[in-house]
Amino acid sequence: MLAKYAIVVRRAGALTAIAAAIMVAVCAALVGAKGLYGALIGVAIVTVFFGLSVLVVGRAARISPQAMMVAALVTYLVKIVGLAVVVSILHGMTAFSDRCLGVTAIVCILVWCAAQAVVAIKIKMLYVEPEQQSHHPAARQGG
Numbered sequence: 001m002l003a004k005y006a007i008v009v010r011r012a013g014a015l016t017a018i019a020a021a022i023m024v025a026v027c028a029a030l031v032g033a034k035g036l037y038g039a040l041i042g043v044a045i046v047t048v049f050f051g052l053s054v055l056v057v058g059r060a061a062r063i064s065p066q067a068m069m070v071a072a073l074v075t076y077l078v079k080i081v082g083l084a085v086v087v088s089i090l091h092g093m094t095a096f097s098d099r100c101l102g103v104t105a106i107v108c109i110l111v112w113c114a115a116q117a118v119v120a121i122k123i124k125m126l127y128v129e130p131e132q133q134s135h136h137p138a139a140r141q142g143g
Contacts, residue, residue, distance in 0.1 A: 004123055005061065009054050012115035016046070019111040020104070027100040038100030045086060045101075046108040049079050 020043045027035035053075050060071030090098070 008116055008119045011119045012112050015115040016108050016112045020108050023104040023107050031097045031100055034097040035100040037096035039104040042101040042104030046105050
């Protein structure tokens with residue numbers, strides 16, 4: 001399961017990196033230096049937040065599916081609180097375009113989520129690992 005999860009993460013990351021590069025170029029071209037800075041901050045926020053999820057959930061997956069679920073939920077809650085803190089810190093700053101930051105972050109998040117879904121469907125990743133066949137004689141006879 002971890003090998004297929006790694007494939008999903010790599011492909012989603014590659015597609016998100018392409019989208020991020022496009023958004024940085026578009027924001028820089030349309031808004032200038034402030035657009036560039038805003039887009040780069042948006043990319044940095046998305047990278048840190050999704051990187052944190054991949055790291056924590058990937059490590060927890062090595063322990064058990066239950067640990068993976070708990071790690072995913074806790075990481076999600078931490079990211080929500082972290083996002084609130086980051087937004088409150090950045091509120092009112094004029095060194096960058098807040099619209100470019102927001103639009104870039106939203107585009108990167110949507111590309112990441114869509115890419116994960118499409119790749120997971122295409123590689124037919126199982127949600128639950130099938131149980132191994134038992135070597136007990138009663139299990140083979142059906143009773």
